[in-house]
Amino acid sequence: MFKSKPKPSRAVLALYEDPDQLLRAAAMAREHGFEGMDAFTPYAVHGLSEAMGIKKSWVPMVTLVMGLGGAVLGLAFQIWTSAFDWPIIVGGKPMISIPAFIPVTFECGVLLGGTMTLAALLFACRLPNLKAPILDRNLTNDRFGLYVPEYGPDWNEARVVKLLQGTGALEVRVIRV
Amino acid sequence: MSDRAIAVAAEETPLIDPRKSFADVNDDVAAPLERKPGLLWKVAFGIALLLTLQFMAEIAYQMYKGIGIWGVNHPVGWAVDITSFVFWIGIGHAGTLISAILHLFRQRWRTAINRSAEAMTIFAVMTAGLFPLIHLGRTWFAYWLVPYPNWRFLWVNFRSPLVWDVFAVSTYFTISLCFWYTGLIPDFASLRDRSDGWRRAIYGALSLGWRGSERNWQHYERAYMMLAGLSTPLVLSVHSVVSFDFATSILPGWHTTIFPPYFVAGAIFSGFAMVVTLLVILRKVFKMEDYITLQHLENMNKIILVTGMMVGYAYATEFFVAMYSGNPFERFVFLNRAGGPFAWAYWIMVGCNVVSPQIFWFKRFRRSLLVMFIVSLLVNVGMWFERFTIIVTSLHRDFLPTNWSYYKPTIFDFSVIVGSFGFFFMWFLLFCRFFPAISLAEVKGVLWSAKKAAAPVPAPASAKEKTHV
Helix, strand or coil: CCCCCCCCCEEEEEEECCHHHHHHHHHHHHHCCCCCCEEECCCCCCCHHHHHCCCCCCHHHHHHHHHHHHHHHHHHHHHHHHHHHCCCCCCCCCCCCHHHHHHHHHHHHHHHHHHHHHHHHHHHCCCCCCCCCCCCHHHHCCCEEEEEECCCCCCCHHHHHHHHHCCCCCEEEEEEC | CHHHHHHHHHCCCCCCCCCCCHHHHHHHHHHHHHCCCCHHHHHHHHHHHHHHHHHHHHHHHHHHHCHHHCCCCCCCCCCHHHHHHHHHHHHHHHHHHHHHHHHHCCCHHHHHCHHHHHHHHHHHHHHHHHHHHHHCCCHHHHHHHCCCCCCCCCCCCCCCHHHHHHHHHHHHHHHHHHHHHHHHHHHHHHHHHCCCHHHHHHHHHHHCCCCCEHHHHHHHHHHHHHHHHHHHHHHHHHHHHHHHHHHCCCCCCCCCCCHHHHHHHHHHHHHHHHHHHHHHHHHHHCCCCCCCCHHHHHHHHHHHHHHHHHHHHHHHHHHHHHHHHCCHHHHHHHHHHHHCCCHHHHHHHHHHHHHHHHHHHCHHHHCCHHHHHHHHHHHHHHHHHHHHHHHHHHHHCCCCHHHCCCCCCCHHHHHHHHHHHHHHHHHHHHHHHHCCCCCHHHHHHHHHHHHHHHCCCCCCCCHHHHHCC
16 A cells, blocks of 8 residues: 555544545645555545545456456357357257347356456455554544655654644544554 | 535435534444344344245245145246246346446435445345246256256257346346445444444454545445446346346247336336335334435435336337237237236236326325335335236236136245245345445535535635645
8 A cells, every 4th residue: 555665654644524624635745745645534535536646546447358358258158158069059040149149248247347346446455454453433434534654764753743733633643553 | 526516406405414413424324233123123023034934934845845836837837936036126126226327327315225225136136036946846956057067068058038037137136246245345344433342343344444545445436436337237137138038938928029128117116116115114213314315205206106107108008019910819918918817917007007106296295205105015016916917917828728727826825925025024124233224435425515515615714825834
C-alpha cells in the first residue's frame, strides 16, 4: 500500500466529522506533497480520490479481459465437445451450431468476469487482511480520517500535525504503525 | 456533487431525514442485530423452520418413492415443481434489478432497500434451485447436468435449453452472491467496529479486514460498478433462458417468441411485489420506517403498476396472436385456458396480475401500507398461477384428445409449495437477525446529500487559507 521505503513507523491521523472538510484537507495535503497519504471513510466520499490524486482503479480491465476470456473459453468448449470430441447430430443442426451456443457462451463470460472482478477487488485491496490495525473504531461509523505516514528523512511531524490541526479536524493524533 | 443535490431535490420527499447523524444510521440498523430476538421473530422463525423440516421430509420420501407421489400424470409431467421453480427464479429478479439496474441509472432511492432485495434474490434462487433437482426424480444423478469428463465419454447437449438453464441459474446465483457480498464488506466492518468479543471476531472475519481506506474505496466503487454492469444483462438473460425451456418446444401455448420479454416483465413484477411484502413487514418489525420510507414503497408500487400492465399486455398479445394465427391448436389452447377446466387458474391470474395493481393509479393507495401489502400478496398469488396456467393448461390437452387428462395436486404437492415458502423465509429471517438489512455505507452517502440539500450553506471557516502557514 505504501510506496515509500523503508516502511513508515509513524503517522499522523486527523479525524473530521464533515466529509467536505476532509476533501479540503486532502487537497491541501496533496499540495504539500505528502507521500503515501490515505483517507479512511465510512462510505465512498465522492471526489476524494481526485482530491488525493489516487490513480483510477485497474479493476475494470480485469472485468473486461476475464469476461471476454470466459466467453471465448465457453464457446470453444462447446464447439470442442459438440463437434470434435464426440460429434453427434442433434435436431438436424450443424455440428457447430453457434446460435444454440450463445446462451452458455454469455453465461460463461459473465461468470468468469464477475467472479474475477471480486477476486481482483480483494487482490487490489490486499484483502483479506485481518491483522490490519484499526486506527479508530469510528472510522467506519461517523468519522472521516486523513492519514499521513512518515515519508522520509525530511519528515517533520510537528509541521504535519500543525497543518492538519488548521483544517478543522476534531482531533489530530500521532500513531505508531 | 451537484448531480446528487439535484437528485435529492427532485424527490418529492427526502429519502431520509437530514437531521439524522451518521452514527444514528449505524445505531438504527445495527439495533435489531444487537438485541435479543422478539417473540414475533421467534414464532415466525419457528413456523418457517417447521415448514422447512416437513419440506425436507417430503423430499426424502419422494426420493425414496419416486415423483409419482405428486399429482403429475401422463400428459401433465411438469406441474408444481416447475411452476415453483419459475416462480422463485422470478422472485429473485427484483433484487438484481434494484441493485444493478437502478444503480446504473443512478436511482438513489435504491440504497435503503437494495440490501434486503439482494438477500431476497439469493434466497429465492436457492429455493428455486431445489426444484429442478427434486423434479429429476433420481436426484442423486444431478451431477449429470454438468459437463465433466466421464467414463461414458459423453458430454451434455449444449443445444438444449435445459442445459442453458443449468448455466444461467448457477451463474446467476454466483454473481448475485458476489454482488451481495461486495456490498456487505464495508458494513461488516462497521459492525465489527461497534462490537466486542465473538461478535467482533465473526464480523471482523466477514469484513475481511476492511478499513475504509480511500485507496480501497477507489477500487471498490469501480468493481461494484462492473458487477452492476455484468448483472444487468445477466438478470435479463436468466429469465429469457428459463422461458426458452418452454419456447423452444413445439407445444401450443409454449411455442411463442413473446416468451422472453414476457417472462422478464413477469419476473420483475412478481419480484417487486415480494420486495414490497417483505419491506412492509421488515420496516415495521425492525422499526426501519425512517429508512424505508413511504417514498420508497411508492416508487416500488409504480414499478409494480407498470410491469403489471406489461404482463397484462403480454396476456392480450398471446391471446390475439393465437386467434389471428389461424392455427387451430394454438386457438384451442387459449380458449381452453380461459374457458376450460383450468379456467379458475386463468382468471385468478388475470384478476390478481392485471386488475389488482390498477389501484396504484391513485396516490392514496400507492402510499397505503395496507393496500400495498394486500396487492403485493395478490400479485404473488397471481404470478404463481401464471406459471401454473402456462405449464399445466398447455400440457393437459395437447394435440390428441386421447391424451387429455386433468391435473390434481396431492398432499405432497402442497407440502412442496408451503415448504418452499418456509425454506425461503427461514433464510430471510436469519438474514434480518444477523446481517445489516440496510446498506450503511450507501445510506450515509445519501444522508450527506440530504443534509446538504436541507442546508445548502457552505461548511464553516474555509480551511484552505488558514492552513497555508
